[in-house]
Structures are given as C-alpha cells and as structure tokens.
Amino acid sequence: MTLELRHVRAGYGRTEVLHDVSLTVPDGATVALLGSNGAGKTTTLKTIAGLVHPSAGDVCWNGKALGHSAPHHRVDQGICLIPEGRGIFRNLTVAENLAMHVRGRRKADAVRTATKYFPVLGERLSQTAGTMSGGQQQMLAVARALVTQPQLLMIDELSVGLAPVVIDELFAAVAMLRAEGRSLLIVEQYVHRALAIADYVYILHKGRIAFVGEPAQCEGGAVFSRYLGEGVA
Amino acid sequence: MSDYLPFLVLGVTSGSIYALAALGLVVTYTTSGVFNFAHGTVAMVSAYAYYTLTVTHHMKPVLALLLIVLGLGPLIGIVVDKALFRRLVGAGSAAYVVVSIGLLVALQGLVIIKYGPTARPVPNIFPSGVVDLGQVNVGYDQIAITAIAAGLGLGLVVFFTKTQTGLDMRAVVDDPQLSELTGANASRTTAMAWMLGSSFAALAGVLLAPTLGVDATLLTLLVVQAFGAAALGRLRSLPIAYLGAIGLGIAGQLSTKWTGRWATEHTWLGGLPNSLPFIVLFTVLLVSKKGSFVELTRNVASRTQAAGLAPGARRFPTALLIGLVAVSLVIPSIATDSRVTTATTALAMLVVFASLSLLLGLSRQISLCHAVFVALGASTLGHLQNQGVPFLPALLLSGLIVVPVAGLLAIPAIRLSGLFLALATFGFGVLFQNLLFRTSWVFGTAGQLGVDRPSVFGHNLTGTKGFYWFTLVISIVSVLVIEVIRATRLGRLLRATADSNVAVETLGINTTAARTVVFCTSGFFAAIAGGLLGAQVSSVSTTSFNFLSSMLWVTVLVAAGAATLGGATLATLLLVAIPAFFTSAEVINYQTAAFGIAAIMFAQAPNGVIGLITELPRRAFVAKLADDGVPRIAARRARMAERLAVSGR
Numbered sequence: 060m061t062l063e064l065r066h067v068r069a070g071y072g073r074t075e076v077l078h079d080v081s082l083t084v085p086d087g088a089t090v091a092l093l094g095s096n097g098a099g100k101t102t103t104l105k106t107i108a109g110l111v112h113p114s115a116g117d118v119c120w121n122g123k124a125l126g127h128s129a130p131h132h133r134v135d136q137g138i139c140l141i142p143e144g145r146g147i148f149r150n151l152t153v154a155e156n157l158a159m160h161v162r163g164r165r166k167a168d169a170v171r172t173a174t175k176y177f178p179v180l181g182e183r184l185s186q187t188a189g190t191m192s193g194g195q196q197q198m199l200a201v202a203r204a205l206v207t208q209p210q211l212l213m214i215d216e217l218s219v220g221l222a223p224v225v226i227d228e229l230f231a232a233v234a235m236l237r238a239e240g241r242s243l244l245i246v247e248q249y250v251h252r253a254l255a256i257a258d259y260v261y262i263l264h265k266g267r268i269a270f271v272g273e274p275a276q277c278e279g280g281a282v283f284s285r286y287l288g289e290g291v292a
Numbered sequence: 293m294s295d296y297l298p299f300l301v302l303g304v305t306s307g308s309i310y311a312l313a314a315l316g317l318v319v320t321y322t323t324s325g326v327f328n329f330a331h332g333t334v335a336m337v338s339a340y341a342y343y344t345l346t347v348t349h350h351m352k353p354v355l356a357l358l359l360i361v362l363g364l365g366p367l368i369g370i371v372v373d374k375a376l377f378r379r380l381v382g383a384g385s386a387a388y389v390v391v392s393i394g395l396l397v398a399l400q401g402l403v404i405i406k407y408g409p410t411a412r413p414v415p416n417i418f419p420s421g422v423v424d425l426g427q428v429n430v431g432y433d434q435i436a437i438t439a440i441a442a443g444l445g446l447g448l449v450v451f452f453t454k455t456q457t458g459l460d461m462r463a464v465v466d467d468p469q470l471s472e473l474t475g476a477n478a479s480r481t482t483a484m485a486w487m488l489g490s491s492f493a494a495l496a497g498v499l500l501a502p503t504l505g506v507d508a509t510l511l512t513l514l515v516v517q518a519f520g521a522a523a524l525g526r527l528r529s530l531p532i533a534y535l536g537a538i539g540l541g542i543a544g545q546l547s548t549k550w551t552g553r554w555a556t557e558h559t560w561l562g563g564l565p566n567s568l569p570f571i572v573l574f575t576v577l578l579v580s581k582k583g584s585f586v587e588l589t590r591n592v593a594s595r596t597q598a599a600g601l602a603p604g605a606r607r608f609p610t611a612l613l614i615g616l617v618a619v620s621l622v623i624p625s626i627a628t629d630s631r632v633t634t635a636t637t638a639l640a641m642l643v644v645f646a647s648l649s650l651l652l653g654l655s656r657q658i659s660l661c662h663a664v665f666v667a668l669g670a671s672t673l674g675h676l677q678n679q680g681v682p683f684l685p686a687l688l689l690s691g692l693i694v695v696p697v698a699g700l701l702a703i704p705a706i707r708l709s710g711l712f713l714a715l716a717t718f719g720f721g722v723l724f725q726n727l728l729f730r731t732s733w734v735f736g737t738a739g740q741l742g743v744d745r746p747s748v749f750g751h752n753l754t755g756t757k758g759f760y761w762f763t764l765v766i767s768i769v770s771v772l773v774i775e776v777i778r779a780t781r782l783g784r785l786l787r788a789t790a791d792s793n794v795a796v797e798t799l800g801i802n803t804t805a806a807r808t809v810v811f812c813t814s815g816f817f818a819a820i821a822g823g824l825l826g827a828q829v830s831s832v833s834t835t836s837f838n839f840l841s842s843m844l845w846v847t848v849l850v851a852a853g854a855a856t857l858g859g860a861t862l863a864t865l866l867l868v869a870i871p872a873f874f875t876s877a878e879v880i881n882y883q884t885a886a887f888g889i890a891a892i893m894f895a896q897a898p899n900g901v902i903g904l905i906t907e908l909p910r911r912a913f914v915a916k917l918a919d920d921g922v923p924r925i926a927a928r929r930a931r932m933a934e935r936l937a938v939s940g941r
C-alpha cells in the first residue's frame with residue numbers, strides 16, 4: 060500500500076499553503092517530513108487525511124486517487140492521522156476513547172492491546188481523558204494507532220510539550236509499529252529522533268519540497284541550516 | 293397525606309412532560325453544542341400540527357402523535373441543523389444564541405399568522421378512565437405519560453453509554469474533526485442528534501396539548517420550564533435533568549396547593565408555581581462554582597473566530613447624530629398628529645435600542661430581560677407621580693431606582709459569559725414577569741398604572757407636540773451619553789473584554805467594575821426610555837412588556853446592527869416606523885416573523901444590515917485589490933523568496 064502525492068496544491072480559503080507538493084511513502088517505509096513553522100507540514104498531513112481538499116493534484120492511495128472522499132472513508136481504507144495537540148476526546152473516558160477508535164469491533168481486545176503497551180492507561184479506563192497528564196493523553200492518542208492497526212500512520216508533532224522520558228516511551232511504540240511493517244509519515248520537531256527511525260526524509264520549505272533524501276544525506280547539517288535554521292542538526 | 297396525593301400525581305405527570313423536554317434539550321446541547329432557545333417553540337409547532345391532524349383532518353390521536361414524533365420532530369431537527377446551525381460552525385456563542393432566539397421569534401410569529409392568538413382545544417390522546425389506588429385515582433393518561441417519560445429517559449441513558457452511535461454523538465461535540473479521523477461521520481451524527489432532540493420536544497408539545505389547549509405563547513413558555521431542570525444537570529446530565537424535572541413538577545403542584553389559600557390576598561403567589569423552574573435556573577447559574585458551566589463550543593472555533601470589530605464601531609457618529617436631530621426638528625412641522633405620536637415612540641425606542649446595544653454590541657453580553665428595565669422604568673415613574681414628584685425628577689429617579697436591579701444582573705454577568713449569561717438573564721426576565729409584575733408594587737393593585745405627561749418649568753408639555761419636543765431632548769441627551777461611553781476609555785475596555793477578558797485583566801484593569809457599570813448604565817437608560825414610553829400611552833400594565841418583547845428587541849437589533857448607533861436607528865425604523873404606515877394587524881405578526889428570520893440571517897454579520905451597507909464601499913475596494921493587486925504582490929514575493937533561497941541566505 061503506497062501513498063503518493065502528485066503535484067498537490069492545497070490551502071485554506073484563498074490562502075494557498077502547499078504549492079506543488081509531490082511525496083511518496085512506499086509500503087512499509089518510514090518517512091520523516093521536516094520543515095520550519097508554517098512550511099506546510101500539518102497541511103500536508105491534513106490533505107492526506109481528507110480534512111483539507113487539494114485545489115490541484117492528487118492524493119493517491121495504492122494507485123487510486125482519493126479525490127474529495129471524506130476523512131471517515133479514508134480511515135476505513137487504513138489511513139490514520141494522529142493530529143497535532145492531543146488527539147483525544149477530552150470529555151470522554153479513556154475506555155470510551157478507545158471504543159471510538161475501534162468502532163464496534165472488539166472493544167475488549169482494544170483495551171487489552173492499549174494497556175499492554177501503556178499500562179498506565181489500564182489504571183485510568185474510567186477517567187475522563189481530558190483530566191490526565193499531557194503525557195498520558197498523548198499515550199492514549201498513540202494507543203489508537205496500536206488498536207486500529209492502520210496501513211498508514213501519520214503522526215503530527217508527537218513530542219510537543221512532553222518530558223524526554225515520556226517521549227522515549229512514545230517513540231518505543233512508534234518503533235514497534237514500524238517493525239510490524241506499517242507505513243509511517245512523521246512530522247517531528249526533534250529532528251534527531253525522526254532521523255533515527257526514518258528511511259526517507261522530505262524537507263518542506265514555504266509549501267514546496269526543498270529536499271528529498273535519506274537520513275545519511277542530512278549528516279553534516281548543510282541541508283538543515285539552510286531550511287530549518289542554524290543549529291538544528 | 294391523602295390531601296397531597298392528587299397533587300403528587302399531577303406533579304409527577306407534569307414533571308414527566310417537562311422531563312421529556314429537558315432530555316431533548318440536554319441531548320441537543322451535549323451532542324451539537326447548541327443550546328436551543330427555540331426548543332419550546334418546536335414543541336409548540338408540534339402541538340399545532342397535532343391540532344391540524346386531529347381536528348382539521350380527523351386523524352386518530354395516537355396515529356397523529358406517532359406521525360409528529362417520528363416524522364415532524366426529526367424533520368424540524370434536521371432542517372434546523374442543516375439550514376441554521378451548520379452554517380455557524382466557527383462563530384462565537386452569541387451568534388448561536390441569536391439564531392435560536394430568531395427561530396423562536398420567527399416560528400412564534402408564523403404560527404400566530406396561521407392560527408391566530410386564541411387557544412384551541414384538542415382531543416385527548418389516551419382513553420379517559422382512572423385506576424383506583426385506594427387513596428387516590430390515577431388517570432390512564434397520567435400513567436401513560438409517566439411511563440413514556442421514564443422509559444425514554446432510561447433508553448437515552450443506555451443509548452448514550454452503550455451504543456456506538458451514542459458514543460459518536462458525544463465524541464462529535466467534543467471534537468468533530470477528530471471524530472472524522474476515527475471513522476465517524478460527524479455530519480450525519482450531528483444531524484441525528486438534532487433529530488432525536490427535537491423529537492423529544494415534539495413529544496412534550498403533543499402531550500401537553502390536550503390539557504392546555506394549543507396556545508402559542510403558553511406552550512413555548514411552559515416548555516422553557518425545562519431549562520431549569522436542564523440547568524440542574526449543568527445542561528449535560530440526562531439523569532439529573534430527568535429527576536430535576538420530576539422534582540420541579542411536584543414542587544410546582546405542591547406550591548399551588550400551599551399558596552392556594554393566600555393567593556387571593558397576595559396575587560403574586562399565583563405566579564410562584566410557574567416561576568419555580570426559573571428561580572432554579574437563575575439560582576443554579578448564579579451560585580454554581582465558577583467554571584462548572586463550561587460551554588461546549590466546537591473546537592474549530594478557535595481558528596475562525598467570529599467576525600471582528602464592526603466598521604465604524606469606534607467612531608463617534610457625529611454626522612448621524614446631526615442628521616437625526618435635523619430630521620427630528622422638521623417632523624412636527626410637516627407631519628400629522630398621529631405621525632408625530634409615532635415619531636415620539638420612535639425616539640423613546642431609539643433609547644431602548646441604544647441602551648441594549650451597549651450590552652449586545654459593545655461588550656457582547658446578551659441580555660434577554662431588557663423589557664424588565666423598561667417596564668420598571670415606566671411603573672416607577674407612575675408611582676413617583678402618584679406621590680406628587682414632578683415629572684423630570686421622577687423620570688431621573690426611576691432611572692436611578694432601576695440601576696440596582698440592573699446591578700443585580702451584573703452578578704451573573706461577571707461570573708458567566710455567552711450562552712450562560714443569556715440563560716441567566718432569560719430566567720431573570722421570566723421570573724420578574726411571572727412573580728413581581730403581579731404584585732401591587734410594580735403595576736398597582738389593578739395591574740395597570742397611569743403615567744402622566746410632563747409639565748416642565750410651568751410649560752405644559754402634555755400635548756402631542758409638546759411631549760414630542762420633551763422626548764426629543766431626553767432621547768438626544770441619552771443617546772449622546774451612550775455614544776460618549778462607546779467612544780471613550782470605558783467603551784474601548786468593554787470591546788476588549790468582549791475579545792478576551794483574561795487579556796484585559798492581565799493589563800491590571802478591573803473588568804468587574806466595567807461590566808457592572810455597563811449593565812447599570814444600560815438599565816438606567818432603558819428605564820428612562822420606559823418612562824417616556826409609559827407617558828406616551830399614559831399608562832403601563834402587566835401586558836405592556838414581556839419576555840417576548842426582550843427577545844424581539846434582541847432579534848431586531850442584531851438584524852439591524854448592534855454595534856453602532858446606525859444599527860439602533862435602523863432597528864427603531866423597522867420596529868416603529870414601518871408598522872405605522874400599515875393599519876392591518878397582520879402586518880405586526882408578519883413583522884415579528886420577518887425579524888426572527890432577519891436575525892437568523894445576520895447573526896454572524898459583525899454589524900447586521902447597517903454593517904453590510906456601510907461596508908459596501910470598502911468591500912468593493914478590497915475586491916478590486918484582490919482582482920489585480922494581490923496576485924502581483926504574491927508573485928513578487930515568490931520571486932524574492934526564490935532569489936533568497938538560491939543565494940543561500
């Protein structure tokens with residue numbers, strides 16, 4: 060199952076954010092999407108998820124253009140986005156959040172899988188999700204990917220506002236999903252962490268793809284200092 | 293004990309009907325984030341549909357009930373959702389309140405156009421007959437209603453906690469975008485929630501109809517009693533809303549029994565049973581811990597925050613004021629006496645709208661009890677005149693006496709915002725009308741109070757033109773003061789609190805004082821205008837102003853433009869001047885419906901019709917710029933960016 064963006068243009072209202080973005084996530088590969096603030100990373104993910112519709116170009120999933128299909132249809136086809144911020148329902152309990160994700164399928168299995176990787180969630184099944192700590196909320200958001208087993212998982216800023224030890228735990232789960240052979244598309248502020256697990260790197264700059272390559276090519280920092288600012292690498 | 297049993301049975305029955313209404317209200321609110329002020333109106337429309345089906349078309353009552361609850365109710369729900377509230381996603385909570393009030397006013401007007409204002413009897417749904425339970429007889433209908441409410445209440449709880457659709461509904465209001473990302477169809481789920489909620493309203497309306505007859509205002513007012521029960525459960529808990537409604541039903545009946553023996557002496561007690569829900573509503577909102585009422589506004593709102601500052605809202609409207617004075621000066625010399633009378637009313641209403649715009653337009657606080665201030669102003673003036681106080685001091689005093697009442701409202705205004713402030717003022721308004729308007733110290737023992745016209749410094753101003761000149765002076769002075777407030781520091785402060793109260797507080801400014809001052813000022817001028825209106829028709833009574841007047845004024849002002857004097861002027865023209873040129877009574881009803889619809893249309897515009905008119909030239913300029921200017925600028929920027937990128941900077 061390969062994801063391909065072909066010359067996609069997209070934006071909000073009259074403002075075009077993505078100008079001609081082409082990108083490929085091969086089956087089973089992990090792709091890191093990097094770029095400075097406002098480069099269009101989140102918009103790219105939203106376009107793939109169906110929350111933003113491209114004004115030109117195509118988003119192709121397994122060779123077929125997705126057109127303007129609704130986000131919930133794309134979920135059915137195995138495309139999963141964990142959005143920026145905490146991708147959880149704050150007013151529902153932890154168990155209800157998990158039930159939302161598996162949608163009528165086996166809820167007990169979902170709870171078991173989620174608590175296997177994040178035991179702390181098991182202690183808080185009936186707690187309102189919004190009252191948990193930021194790290195636990197993000198664990199719940201990632202648990203969703205574990206229980207729904209998507210073909211393509213997109214994660215927007217997994218580590219924002221979290222302690223390093225929590226980030227380690229979350230990335231361990233991501234690494235495991237990668238090992239299971241799922242395609243990953245990751246937007247991440249900690250460039251090193253992203254590079255450590257990525258097979259390919261795309262750098263977005265002002266709505267255009269400015270660099271495509273493998274993590275090794277990024278060594279030395281010339282690419283980063285140009286597009287992400289000094290001192291990132 | 294056996295004395296109380298019949299009242300208990302009646303209480304549980306009426307409580308069950310309110311419970312159905314309250315459950316519907318909570319369902320729509322928790323699943324769509326919209327508190328539907330028109331919930332009672334949906335019930336009212338359904339009751340009229342029941343009338344049409346059973347009386348006009350001789351349909352069997354049970355069949356009609358099923359048709360309305362399973363057909364009409366869901367249909368209204370889906371139309372209201374798709375046509376009205378879906379467009380508002382991303383707007384502020386004020387827009388939602390205004391649209392639902394607009395819907396209430398519009399439907400109220402339309403139903404009265406079609407059926408007239410008199411109540412009509414409708415056939416019973418359930419067979420008559422009673423079950424003897426020893427000490428008390430219980431009617432079949434009472435058993436049926438209680439069972440239906442209890443069964444449906446239980447069903448709802450199970451539905452929301454155990455089924456995927458129920459879970460989806462709660463998830464969608466939490467975060468519609470995220471729920472789409474989990475594979476739920478957010479749009480369909482919201483539509484279903486609306487269908488469900490208005491089905492419950494329809495059921496409540498039809499069940500109420502046989503005992504009350506169908507009466508547009510009465511039905512709407514009775515169903516809004518459910519607001520109190522819903523408030524008990526913080527608008528979110530279904531079980532508390534259900535139990536609260538039953539409790540309120542019983543309390544209402546018991547208070548009827550207890551107050552019965554004194555009711556002839558103390559007429560206000562007669563209003564107590566129907567006021568209980570509003571006492572509860574107001575009290576719960578007032579005493580709840582800060583933060584326990586959290587608005588369920590949709591997440592996407594943050595990005596596309598509601599329309600910004602209306603054009604011209606900052607400027608002092610010198611030209612308009614001069615124009616107004618100029619036109620007012622020539623009116624008496626060219627118009628007939630009856631037109632001068634209309635103009636006098638218009639000048640007083642201008643003050644009403646200007647004072648309301650201080651709240652609605654400036655600090656964006658929705659007050660649904662403005663009619664209370666106006667009515668109190670008129671009645672206080674009447675009382676003071678009876679005590680021999682001359683007109684001018686009496687008018688000033690009546691304004692000042694209303695200030696503490698308005699200050700009372702500032703308490704919820706400081707604690708609450710948006711929807712909940714609107715709800716609190718609504719409760720306050722209905723409470724005042726039901727309870728205090730019946731007492732002798734508001735409108736006298738006869739429920740009607742004479743208000744004389746003035747005589748100032750020996751000049752008799754009781755004639756049509758004399759009173760016109762007097763009203764003109766008072767109105768212009770009032771509007772001037774209001775405009776000065778708007779244009780100076782307090783005005784800026786209030787505009788800023790409307791955007792972000794927290795941000796203003798971090799500047800070290802006391803926003804509590806500002807909010808209190810604006811409520812008191814608004815109440816003061818509304819009372820002055822009330823005095824003028826009372827003197828104009830030379831009396832004021834319990835029926836002069838009611839809670840529907842408050843709602844109508846809000847819709848008219850929002851439609852016309854709440855942020856500027858231009859809007860208040862247009863609102864006055866629409867409400868007072870236009871009907872004066874038509875003699876038919878029907879025009880008034882069409883006018884009401886039209887105002888409701890207009891408020892729905894312009895709820896999101898920054899300054900209503902007047903805003904659109906004044907903004908036209910600017911829009912044309914921007915459009916021209918966009919047509920030829922912007923692409924060129926964008927292209928130049930892109931070229932520069934590329935050069936910079938290539939040169940490695």
